[in-house]
Amino acid sequence: MIKLTDNNEDSSQKRSNTAQSRTPILTLEGxxxxxxxxxWISNDSILTSSWDHTLKIWDLEISGVTTELSGNKSFFDVSYSQLNRLIITASADKILRLYDPRSNQGTIVKNSYLGHSQWIQSVCWSTTDENMFVSAGYDYQVKLWDVRSPKASLYDLKGHLEPVHACDWSNPQYIVSGGSDN
Structure with a gap:
């Protein structure tokens, strides 16, 4: 289940009460x-991944799915690039896949990236380079990839002593990761 909550602050609301809860303005089930x-894909569209082996693109205006893509294994994470409008996925089969949801001929899987030896838990696109993304996995690795070089990662960023569960590259200066090694 997906819940969308409005984050706008009401100016009449007392700021001292930070524990106040908000009611979701939209719930998506599917x-x-x-x-x-x-x-996020746009202001009115989101992309989700699931253990049910599907990716879904949701239109928030109609509260429904506009596109559904199926995979072979459970998806653990998904990232949408605002720069190239492509999707990268992390999954249980240890393969990163590049999808083009706009494709109407051939396969929508445009490339596969092998390099992790365990489950891939997290993926994130660069916000400044349309060809770069990072992945993180149970093999204690964070890997930097270029979509044009699917045979191997550009860099393996070592340092974790346990599985890596999250990575982010929202700040163009830094790649951040977190895992079981606290």
Whole structure:
């Protein structure tokens, strides 16, 4: 289940009460198993991944799915690039896949990236380079990739002593990661 909550602050609201809860303004239902990743495509569209082996593009205006893509294994994370409008996924089969949701001929999977030896838990596009993304996995690795070089990662960023569960590259200067090694 996906819940959308308005984050606008009401100027009449007392700021001292930071524990006040908010009611979701929209609930989206459609995945058969846990939602594992979510990313904005536009102001009125989101992308989700799930353990049910599907990716879904949701239109928030109609509160429904506009596109559904199926995979072979559970998806653990998904990232949408605002620069190239492509999707990268992390999954249980240890393969990163590049999708083009606009494709109407051939396969929508445009490339596969092998390099992790365990489950891939997290993916994130660069916000400044349309060809670069990072991935993080249970093999204690964070890897930097170029979509034009699917045979191997550009860099393996070592340092974790346990599985890596999250990575982010929202700030163009830094790649941040977090894992079981606290």
């Amino acid at each position: 995945h058969r198993e846990a939602v594992s990743g979510i990313d």
